[in-house]
Amino acid sequence: MLKQIAQDFFCQKFPGFRFYGTLTANAQHERFARWLLGGLLRGDRTSLAEAITLIESSNPAKQLKAQKLLNLVLENENEKVAREGPKAFSFRIGISGPPGAGKSTFLEAIGMHLLGKGHKVGCLTVDPSSRITGGSLLGDKTRMPNLSKDHRAFIRPSPTCGILGGVTRTTSDSINLVEAAGFDVVFVETVGSGQNEYVVADMTDIFVVIISPGAGDELQAMKRGIMELSHVVIVNKSDGDLIPAARRTQGEYISALKFMTPENTHWKPKVIRVSSVTGEGIPECWDLFQKFRETAISSDEFVKRRSAQSTMRMWRFIEEHLQSSFKSNSTVQAMRRGIEEAVSSGRITSSAGALLLIDAFREDPCR
Ligand SMILES: Nc1nc2c(ncn2[C@@H]2O[C@H](COP(=O)(O)OP(=O)(O)OP(=O)(O)O)[C@@H](O)[C@H]2O)c(=O)[nH]1
Ligand SMILES: [Mg+2]
Structure with a gap:
């Protein structure tokens, strides 16, 4: 009893102090987690970075x-929502679009606008392809010079490659941490390359596609499914000589969206023009995002979407986790090349090759 009081006293007095001596591993983890939570709830950015x-x-x-x-x-989030109702929810905004469309520049513009309105802004990036290239240019802080310097904003680039459970798990868990630290608007940026959009749409409340003027070819290339996911399409760079082209692109996207099934029955996708450089259209863009949020909350779509996302993400984590354990398994690695060769040369069928590897994985006692 006395020992407990002494430990609690030290931990309260010196928040960084960790009194582990006589605690079980489980109690140590619990104490550490509570200590870190304390930092998060105070909005301490060092604790947030440590938690991520x-x-x-x-x-x-x-x-x-x-x-x-x-x-x-x-637990903390659930208590807050029970106390304050839906207004306690943060706003998670997915931003996608082809490389160079101006996603980071847009985040700088809208992020600064939001700080001016008293919000705290988090920016995370998702780039599963960085596993292949070994690095990501996303989250390039040079495109967000003011936002990255401001203590009311938190910018975190893609996690590094090879993490157990994959990028999806770490990003969606990071969103929860960023929110606990008081960042009430969280942007998740990704490069539009086919698969990433689905990942980001599954973790955010609104999905936004950013394109450049004259992106008619991109419209052809962009998968119908991705257009159907979007609630707002932003034609960026609508400034100077680019204004006529931006207007044309806006028209093309409005027509294209007419023939698509909207993701949300209560919201018709909108196509707007902004300039992230001059700031024109940025306040209207934020108003539109908010209108979406209000519509989604009042029609109950907001909560339904988050619930469906949680279940979907659980399965995605399982898939990512199993795939990474499978591929990194030493028995699978040892057999892989031989079996791939047997399949590619036609000596055995693809399914037989797959089953050989799966059986070897299952029977591996070290798995
Ligand atoms: N004229 C004009 N140029 C812009 C605007 N927004 C971005 N740019 C320019 O477009 C280029 C790409 O901008 P980024 O913000 O890095 O684009 P991104 O989509 O984040 O690029 P990736 O992260 O590489 O996919 C930069 O040279 C920006 O200065 C805009 O509103 N108007
Ligand atoms: Mg960028």
Whole structure:
């Protein structure tokens, strides 16, 4: 009893102090998670960065701590929503679009606009392709010079490659951490390359596609499914000589969207023009986002979408986790080349090759 009082005293007095001596590993994790949660709830950015690094770690002990922290964050969020109703929800905004469309510049413009309105803004990036290239240019802070310097904004680039459970898990868990630290508007930026849009749309409340003027070819190339996911299409760079082309592009997208099934029965997708450089159209763009949020909340779509996303994400995590354990398994790695060769040369069928690897994985005692 006395020991407990002494420990609590030290931990309160010196927030960074961790009194682990006599605690079980589980209690240590719990205490650490509570200490980090305290930092998050105070809006401490160092704690937030530490919490995100923790959930990105593949170290088993750190993963246990991370799970404790995420549970506490969830409890805290649920209590807040029970107390304050839907206005307690943060606003998660997915931003996608082809490389160079001006996504980061747009985030700088709208982010600064939001800081001016008293919001706290988080920006995360998703780039599963960075696993292949080994690095990402997304989140390039040079395109967000003011936002990245402001303490009311938090910018975090894509997690590095090879993380257990994949980018999806770490990004959606990071969203919860960023929100716990008081950032009430969270942008998730991704490069539009086919698959990423679905990942981002599954973690956000509104999905926005940003394009450049004269992107008629992009319209052809952009998958119908992705257009159907979008609630707002932004034609960026509507400034100077580019204005006529931006108007034309806006018209083309309005026509194209007429023939598509909207994602949300209560919202017809909108196509707007902005200039992230001059700031023209940015306040109207934010008003539109807010209108979407109000419509979604009042029609109950907001909560329904988040619930459906949670279940969908659980399955995505399982898939990512199983795939990464499978591919990194030493038995699978040892057999892989031989079986691939047997399949590609036609000696065995693809399904037989797959089953050989799956059986080897299942029977591996070290898995
Ligand atoms: N004229 C004009 N140029 C813009 C505007 N927004 C962005 N740009 C320019 O477009 C280029 C690309 O901008 P980024 O913000 O880096 O584009 P991005 O979509 O984030 O690019 P990636 O992250 O590489 O996919 C830069 O040279 C910007 O200065 C705009 O509103 N008007
Ligand atoms: Mg960018």
